[in-house]
Amino acid sequence: MDLSELKGIISLMQKSDLTELEIELQEPNIKLRLARPGTALVGGLAPAQAPQQQIASQVQPAAPPTPAKADDGLHSFDSPMVGTFYRKPSPDDAAFVEVGDVVKKGDVLCIVEAMKVMNEIHSDVAGEIIEILVEDSTSIEYGQALFKIRKS
Numbered sequence: 457m458d459l460s461e462l463k464g465i466i467s468l469m470q471k472s473d474l475t476e477l478e479i480e481l482q483e484p485n486i487k488l489r490l491a492r493p494g495t496a497l498v499g500g501l502a503p504a505q506a507p508q509q510q511i512a513s514q515v516q517p518a519a520p521p522t523p524a525k526a527d528d529g530l531h532s533f534d535s536p537m538v539g540t541f542y543r544k545p546s547p548d549d550a551a552f553v554e555v556g557d558v559v560k561k562g563d564v565l566c567i568v569e570a571m572k573v574m575n576e577i578h579s580d581v582a583g584e585i586i587e588i589l590v591e592d593s594t595s596i597e598y599g600q601a602l603f604k605i606r607k608s
Contacts, residue, residue: 459572462488462571463573465477465479465488465490466490466573469490475492476489476490476491476492477489477490478490529606529607530586530604530605530606530607531581531583531604531606532601532603532604532605533565533579533602534601534602535568535577535596535597535599535600535601535602536577537568537570537575537598538570538595538596538597539568539569539570539575539595539596540568540569540570540593540594540595540596541566541567541568541590541591541592541593541595541596541602542566542567542569542574542592542593543566543588544567552566552567553565553566553585553603554585554588555586555587555588556584556585557584558582558583558584558585559579559582559583559585559605560579560582561579561580561582562578562579563578563579564576564577565577565578565579565602566602568596577602579605581607582607583606583607584605584606584608585604585605586604586606587603588602589601589603589604590602
């Protein structure tokens with residue numbers, strides 16, 4: 457399986473209603489598991505003959521999202537996937553959001569790079585960005601809090 461075939465599979469998932477996909481090839485011993493953000497699985501690519509312990513360490517178990525306290529009025533926006541967090545579309549551009557910005561549901565908050573694919577991450581609520589909890593260009597985990605948003 458080459459990079460163009462992998463990109464084609466990812467594109468197919470994005471254009472369809474598929475939420476999870478698992479492919480296992482006997483030759484050249486590849487196991488591929490993909491899941492859309494927000495599902496319980498995390499995309500992973502590992503040799504099929506690798507020990508189960510090694511595969512388990514590469515694919516993180518799904519951690520439940522950390523809910524914000526109801527009394528503080530803030531929504532914790534959590535990462536839908538494992539990857540590298542980027543605040544800007546490119547190094548020379550401005551950040552997608554800053555503290556104090558008002559966002560609508562569906563606005564792009566950041567990019568998470570996973571398996572060399574840049575995934576735009578969209579807000580699930582409307583409100584004001586109160587805090588950015590992650591530094592630019594750092595590794596993040598599924599369910600890790602990225603932003604605090606005061607719902608409007």
